[in-house]
Amino acid sequence: MLKHSTRRWLTGLSVAGVLVAASPAPAIADTPPFTVGAPNQLVAPGHSTHGWLMAPPTRDDEDQWKFGRTTLDVDLSEVEDFATVEPMPDGWACEASSSKLHCEIDIPERQYPRFDYTLTGKDDATPGQQGDLTVTVTSGGVSATGTARITIAEGADLVSDEAVEISGAPRSRVDLPGVVHNGSATTVNGVVLMLQASWLVKYAGDYSNCASLNGLNAVCTFDTQLEANKSYQLSEDLPLVVTDQARTGAGLPVTLDWWTKDDWTLIYRDWPIPGLEPGHGGELRLLEQTGAKAKAQQTDVDRTNNFTLATIHVTGDNPADLAAKGATASGKKGDVVTVLPSFTNFGPAALEIQIEKLPVRITIPQGTTAVEASGDCVPYVPGEEWDPENAEWAEPGAREYACLASEIAVGGEHPYVFALRIDEVVPDATGTFAVKLDGDPKAQNDSAKIIINPTRNGGGDGGQGGGDDGPTLPITGAPTGLITAVGGLLLVAGTVGYLVARRRKTRFVA
Structure with missing residues (x-):
């Protein structure tokens, strides 16, 4: 069974692909x-x-x-x-x-x-x-x-660019290049390209050899013979559209994953992808890159180097206003009380999953101990280096926590559940709940109070607190939980996230 931290930092997606594929069907008699x-x-x-x-x-x-x-x-x-x-x-x-x-x-x-x-x-x-x-x-x-x-199978090695950076405003089209290199000593007999993108990005192509799932993501098949030690590029950059909900300042992940035809056929045969519809336009082709440096059945012997992580940096003026909401609870010494501080996204943009920074910071009220912590949170220690895959998510007993934020549509709320044991009754024992997002247009609603045993009406100020400017926890290196897959494409995404996580060891420093 996977550790909680691993599930979190693969965004639930790497393993979710496999779990969706194997989800049980309704029982019938004698099954x-x-x-x-x-x-x-x-x-x-x-x-x-x-x-x-x-x-x-x-x-x-x-x-x-x-x-x-x-x-x-x-x-x-x-x-x-x-x-x-x-x-x-x-x-x-x-x-x-x-x-x-x-x-x-x-x-x-x-x-x-x-x-x-x-x-x-x-x-x-x-x-x-x-x-x-x-x-x-x-x-x-x-x-x-x-x-x-x-x-x-005969071994092959497809290699792609590790990272690509592009930019675009909400409602604009962006074009994503794709390159693959045959790093093996044998000809590769055709390849398959899988495009996966954040839900805030739409595939806008209509190529006859590319199938998409309701305009989300795409699978392109190429019969091209890739000669040994040669590189190939797409005849046209892949067209994508940044949706009107994309937040200015966001870095939206898009992945290009190259497969040998035999590897893809094996996966597809075992877990068929429902709902893929081919395009009706011309053919997208692979063209040999002239002058590029050399970088039976066939299987890719190194699946960790044929995966491109592209980031679309969203420009324009489309922020997300995250408003903190505090919480109160009362009890006597020895009681365990539950508090649910939260934030609401007032838009106008949606909030994409926060991976490069953990935007929420929580301090535990005086006289209490966190005996249960939200699964989205890790203990916060200034200056200490954290490894997200091995960090103790939901670890009780810390005085401060930093928390990730999931994808939240406009109007959506993200609560964080904490169970606090009252070790000492302290009137108006106060902790803080703060949410800091780059580009948030309203700093005055970014923090709120968590109050245990309030003596007057005013605890948990509903997001109108005084604005704690404590730091978030930056992540150094490339994101691990980078695949936002939808629908049937989760059936093949599982292996991808697992491999990318092993390829890019991510750490962050508090």
Whole structure:
């Protein structure tokens, strides 16, 4: 099971793609209580890839299967001659032989088994070799089985620009270039480009070889033969439109992800994307970059370098006014009280997810201890360096917290739930709730009070407090939670976020 912090900093999206793909269907009579999903895998000789499987319940209600003690048995006999399987440490206790893998784990209530492993092609493996991993999951005396077809593929290495910076005002069109380099020693037989963008950016193309999902995101297929050690660029920059809700000063993420056709076909076959509609215009092509420096089935042996993160810097004059709202509570010594300070977005722009800065800062009132903290918050310590993937989100006991902010439409509210134990009754014990966003046009409503045991009406001033100018927590480096995918595209986005997070280790300093 993933740690809370990892789920947060992959924006819930990297893993969400996989979870959506494997979400349980409504139960019918005589269906098993859970099923095993085990995607097929391609791996090149001498290289490794990330594999996974899961066993979701077939019911999604209060009566869904409770796993508890669960065992997992993998039959490796069909693949042991050409590949190895190594469990990733994630709570499973495993015993392995050359042909068998037996693992056990206790699954918490309302969760289900997920098993991640490293698949490695042996050095002497030959492209075309195939075999099945047979996986059996057992819980409560009930077993279910699934298979993953493992195929040795020819290795390829697609490489793209790591970052692109472009700008545009709300309601304007921006053009995004795309470049891919074949860094392998063999010709790549066609590629697929997946475009994913913030919901505040719309794909505006109509190419016949690009399919889109209701104008959101796109998948483009190219039959071009990419020769070894040559670079190729799109014949036209991809047209995008910044929506009228985009906030001036925002940096909106857009990603370009290049796949070999065989890798894409494998993913698409296992988790088909519903609703993709092809365009009706001309063909978008790949053209060889003249003079550019050289930077069976085919699989990309390094999926961490074929991913471009583009940032659209929003210009113009379209701010978001975030107004803080405080909270009050009363109790006696030893009581645990709940407070819900919040902010409301009064627009006129929507608030995009805040990754480069954590805009909310909370101080805990005197005489109280935070025994439960919001899952959006981490303890704030001035000058201390934080690692978002390993930070203890929702850690109790801190005196100050810094909190992220999710996407909030105009009129939307973002609450932060804290449970405070009253250690000492202090009349009008006061903490603060402050929200600081670059470009916010109204500083006077940026802070409010959290008051425990107020003695007069006026605690939790509804956002009309005195404006605490404490710093936010800047993040150094590129964002990790950078994929805003929608609809069916989440089905393939899961792997992308996982790889990008490993590619770009992000840290921030308080």
